[in-house]
Amino acid sequence: MKMKMKCPICNSELRKVEVEIEDAKTPAISYQCKDCDYYSFEHESTMRIIEEIKQKEAPLKIKQKIIKLSQDRLGMYFNKDVIDCLDLKSGEDVLVSIPNKKRIVLDIVK
């Protein structure tokens, strides 16, 4: 059984309304009063949407293996996701920099 939500201002019944949010797959659940301007967002759905948006903005992160090319040389493939994301083409130049011992930065020269 569902509990009816009451407006904290005028004590009227609250309506459950789904609100589309840009950049989020799932709509936010809000409760809107029929009689006054009161509305509130359901905490759970708000948190879920914040997570969805965060994930969308997170940079592409892929685990790959370093492979041995020859005696002194190691290599790494770019997989299709990386290629598509950066629009890489064979023969393009990249500048390799090493800001610290745990990071390699590639700047694409276009």
Ligand SMILES: [Zn+2]
């Ligand atoms: Zn109200």
